[in-house]
Amino acid sequence: MKVSLSWVNAYLEKPVDAEVVQGLLTRIGFPIESCETVSSQTGDAKQGQDVVLDVEVTSNRGDVLSHLGVAREIAAATGIALKPPAPATCSDHRPATASDNSARVSVQAPDLCPLYTARIIRGVKVGPSPAWLRQRLESLGLRSVNNVVDVTNFILLESGQPLHAFDLAKLKEQRIVVRQAAKDETFTAIDATKHKLTPDMLVIADAAKPVAIAGIMGGLESEVGNTTTDLLLESAIFAPLSVRQTSRALKLASDSSYRFERGIDPVNVETASLRAAKLIVEVAGGTIDDAVIRVGQPSASPREITMRLSRCQAILGIAIPSGQVLAYLAALGLEPQCDEAASQVRCSVPSHRLDLSREIDLIEEVGRLHGYDDLPVEKKIHVVARSLQSDVAGGRKLREALVGHGYLETVNFSFVPPALGEVFVPADAKAVLIDDERRKKEPMLRPSVLPSLLVCRKANQDAGNTAVRLFETAATWTRSEDKVVEKRALGLLADVEDLGSADAALRVLRGTLAEVVERLTGKAAAFDPVEHPALTAAASVKLEGATLGVVGMAAPTTQKRFELQAPVMLAELALEPLLAAYPPLRTAQPLARFPAIERDLSIVVDEEITWRQIEKEVLAASPSLLEELRFVTTYRGKPLEKGQKSVTLRLLFRDPAATLRHEQVDPQVTAVVKQLTQSLGATLRA
Secondary structure, eight states: OEEEHHHHHTTBSSOOOHHHHHHHHHHTTOOEEEEEEEEOOSTTSGGGEEEEEEEOOOTTOGGGSSHHHHHHHHHHHHOOOBOOOOOOOOSOEEOOOTTOOOOEEEESOTTTOSEEEEEEEESOOOOOOOHHHHHHHHTTTOOOOOHHHHHHHHHHHHHSOOEEEEEGGGSGGGEEEEEEOOTTOEEEBTTSOEEEOOTTSEEEEOSSSEEEETTTEEBGGGOOOTTOOOEEEEEEEOOHHHHHHHHHHHTOOOHHHHHHTTOOOTTHHHHHHHHHHHHHHHHHOOEEESSOEEEEOOOOOOEEEEEEHHHHHHHHTSOOOHHHHHHHHHHTTOOOEEETTTTEEEEEEOTTOTTOOSHHHHHHHHHHHHOGGGSOOOSSOOOOOOOOOHHHHHHHHHHHHHHHTTOEEOOOOSEEOHHHHGGGSOTTSBOEEOOOGGGSSOOEEOSSSHHHHHHHHHHHHHTTOOSOEEEEEEEEEEEETTEEEEEEEEEEEEESTTTSSHHHHHHHHHHHHHHHHHHHHSSOOEEEEOOBTTEEEEEEEEETTEEEEEEEEEOHHHHHHTTOSSOEEEEEEEHHHHHHTOSOOOOOOOOOSSOOEEEEEEEEEETTOOHHHHHHHHHHTOOTTEEEEEEEEEEOSTTSOTTEEEEEEEEEEOOTTSOOOHHHHHHHHHHHHHHHHHHHOOEEOO
16 A cells, blocks of 8 residues: 555654654564655655655555554554544534435445445535645545545545545435345446446445445446536445455456455544545535434444453563553553453454454554564474363364274365255255356355265276275355355265175264264264155264264265266264264273173064164163163065065163073063064064
8 A cells, every 4th residue: 555654744743754664664564565755745745755655554454554544553653642633523514404405315235334424515616626635646646536536535545434425416316225236237437337237236326226336436427527516425334245245246446445345444434524525615615514314323332352461471472561561552542451460451442443353463463563573582492282172182083983994084175066066955054156257167165065075986986996985074054044154064975885785884884973973972873764855765863862964875866966886875964063072071880790691583563664663662661681772684575575674683681780590581571572562563573
């Protein structure tokens, strides 16, 4: 950003020269890219010369994208008093009368425009700007347009608040409507370029058509010209992301969009508007309507941040006296209050410092003003050994378990083609699509990890690899109630052919999931049949009644969609609940002192009866000495009738206080068989 040194010095009690400013700004985090001496016609520059500095400003410091912002930083670093412009108190107000045809403003997209203000200035005479105003702009490479437009540019460069002046007579019905564009609506900008708009773009319209692209550029048809007499002066807040997306999509950028994209001071919106209105009256005449039109409120609720002095010392590696720390923070306008007992400082954040939100931000400010060059450089690195965070340790344990089962970890791209990802979008959500020319073929953020694993499996198939087992932990995205929901998930893929049958592969994958859940949470996973559009033989994976994910075999349609020649097993689990439960709380018990008795039962049931139902009924029989129930196998075929299956289960009985006898077990087995017969219509197979 280019700044005029004479202009910056106008806001300082004591001027600073170019050499001092270059070193000072670089020292506090604003390197100087170039320094140029230009001619000056103002009386406050030495010998008719001015110095223009090209200052590098990081994207989080929108408050420094103005001459007042640069002066504020210099004042904080040097102790020179800041001399901001006096608050505008305009004596040129014109009282409204009943005959006035006042402008009307409505905001239909308050989330994209939280505050819109308009001032009406009547009876102006548009013409050339005075020499001082032209010189201010031209020294920075801006072309003087006319006295009205030049004032709006002057205020933008002075305070960082973008403004726009409309010719009130050219606004149909003298209305301003802040809304999203209609589909295929067109707009001609001030630079005469024509643009086709889309519904996600925010526009400033009159009663009939767009007259400006919000936060970016005004329209050709409503610009201020030599015939203009009445003005509507806009000063507003626009959502940074909306401005950035629209600017990129239209390939249309401006000094205003550059600042809106980085955030502006919400409190300065009306202050800058009133100062601009006063200057317009000074250079172009006219009177200002008494009332300002305002829709919305500035989101400038006071923010407080607490900083521990011990943490500041630990991060910076130097013990700065608390008095000096308070002086640095006070110089930045943070109004620090020191709590000596707690050894911490509480700061009130000014509205223009949108970048300050955490303790570490305050520590950075202290280090910046103290001078990074003055921080000590240790000859040795001091490392403090700390235990791993539980989620990091849990992630390692997860990978160990899966690698032990023969899985290889993958890292895939986050975008998928809609044709591959749409089947994995949950029924209660929508896909997240991006409008980006670089992602025309893959505009969907993956709603699941499984599409990425299937694409990876197709690549392995093309390379001739078999017996593939893959896993990935990654973010997924869906849209719910117009909000993007990001979650981390674990996805698994395993070939069927290496185990010979789909049933065997599914049982192995289920066992892998059960082990992963148990290792991370210390609890047993439950599996219940469920319908899934991309899977067959699918089951939901649950932990203490809450659904973690799903497991099953890729449906034939899914296999065809990804062009896979062989069937694969798939599973996906939510990752956050697993890592949040790590490390599990485990209990230890002594080894059993007495032997157990095992009994195998083969029961014939209808095909639709699930293992979960069988397990439930066995436990409902309340066998007092039952220690464990296991599934053994399932048989289908002769001599069983069609629609029936034989399920073999193993019951393990044990008496913890004595050696168990068969005559003690027999009544309990009989009770189990009776319960299965009565509840499920099961028959005992010989």
